[in-house]
Amino acid sequence: MLKQFFILCSGADTDILENCSNGEQNKYAGIGATVFFTALMATIAASYALYTVFDNLYASLFFGLVWGLLIFNLDRYIVSTIKKRNNVLDELLQATPRIILAVIIAVVISKPLELKIFEKEINQVLLEQKNDLTLANQNQIAQQYNPKIADLENQITRLQSEIDTRETEVNALYDTYITEAEGTSGTMKLGKGPVYKEKREKHDAALAELQQLKTDNKAKIEAIENQIVTLQSDYTTNVAESQPVIDNFDGLMARVTALGALPWLPSFFIFLLFLAIETSPIIAKLLSPKGEYDFKLDDQETVVKSWVDQQVAERQLLVKTDNDINNKVYTEIADEEEVMNYKRKKARELMQHQADAFLNKQKGVL
Structure with missing residues (x-):
């Protein structure tokens, strides 16, 4: 079986x-x-x-x-x-x-x-490729957010620098009116005279401006920090959303490519x-x-081929013989007087019909 x-x-x-x-x-x-x-x-x-x-x-x-x-x-x-x-x-x-x-x-x-x-070796290659793709994906997404974050951080630095500069100026004014009171600078007179009062008022005004600047800049810094947090959150979200695509990078084409790396x-x-x-x-x-099978198969095929060839040859011979007979018959008939007279009679009748048809047509025109 x-x-x-x-x-x-x-x-x-x-x-x-x-x-x-x-x-x-x-x-x-x-x-x-x-x-x-x-x-x-x-x-x-x-x-x-x-x-x-x-x-x-x-x-x-x-x-x-x-x-x-x-x-x-x-x-x-x-x-x-x-x-x-x-x-x-x-x-x-x-x-x-x-x-x-x-x-x-x-x-x-x-x-x-x-x-x-x-499979195990291919999985190792795919793991390395996925890690490379993950890093490349993170870097590519980071390029969309890092410039914005860096610009916001620079704004925070500038705002903080304004506060520090103004604070330095206020501290300098403070030292000025203190040393005036001590008599170690300015008028070199000990005590709180008119000059001391003037310098104290200037310091107090600058201090008030400093406090207001700190309040305003702190609010601006908090707003900018919130923007930075939002951008960082968007970056993390985009990385998380694109990671499944990388994790599923193990289809047939990826495996064939990984096989080529081995x-x-x-x-x-x-x-x-x-x-x-x-x-x-x-x-x-x-x-x-x-072998025996090949000989028997050849025998069977040649039997059919021989029969077909014989039939084709007989048909070709039949057509040739029939053409030869027809040519000979028509050649002999063409020389007979009776056939010539019959053809002449029919040709005369045809010409008469044509002449009559032409005459009737001309009469109709006139």
Whole structure:
């Protein structure tokens, strides 16, 4: 039962093969088994690849099965259409397009399995890429807010500098009127005279202005600090909102790219393995000698071809013979006097009808 199933997978003519030896049947059963297991591996590979895309088990299995059936049909077609020739060069030319197609199929099948085999290494590469993307994303968003925050901080510095400058001036006025009272500067007279009073009033006015400046600038500084807090909050929100996009950076294309960042040699050997599996039925048919099945298939095909060629040749001969007979008959008839007289009579009648028709037309015009 299993042998018959694999023979069916090989695409061989079962009616011819069942009359061949067991060795010939086993050869095609082996070719069919290779076709079947290649399609099975394609189903597994495609299901895993599609699972990384859809993240749905049932959808992945369904489309993976469809892909496996497609590969099975292609492989079965490739193997069944390769015919054994008497010339090796003809066989190679016949198999070249199919080998190219087999290489493409091997690449498509092997790549998803490489993603699964090197999953841990790929995850490490993706983690590093995500970290780089996170830092780049933070820096990019920060470029939108840092200039505004820096400008606001400069405004706070300027406001605070105004307070410090005015405070220095007030302290200088304070020292001036104190030393005047002590008699160590100014009029050099001890006591609180008119000059002391004048300097004290000037200090008190400057102190009042300082207090008012502190009140005004403090309110401005608080407003600016609130703006800075708002900008920092917006920055944090934008970073948090964009982070899920980076966290989900593990799709099929990202994994294939990450696989490309790994050493190429292990992936290349896996590709060679699937290439050997995919091309093995073709290579087996090319290397194997012309067997019993091939002779019987040639016999069956040549019988039909000979019959068709015979029918075509007979039709061509029939047409040629009929043309020759017709030409000879018409040549002989053309020389007969009776035919000439009949043609002359009919030509005369035709010319008379034409003359009558022309006369009647002219009368109608007049």
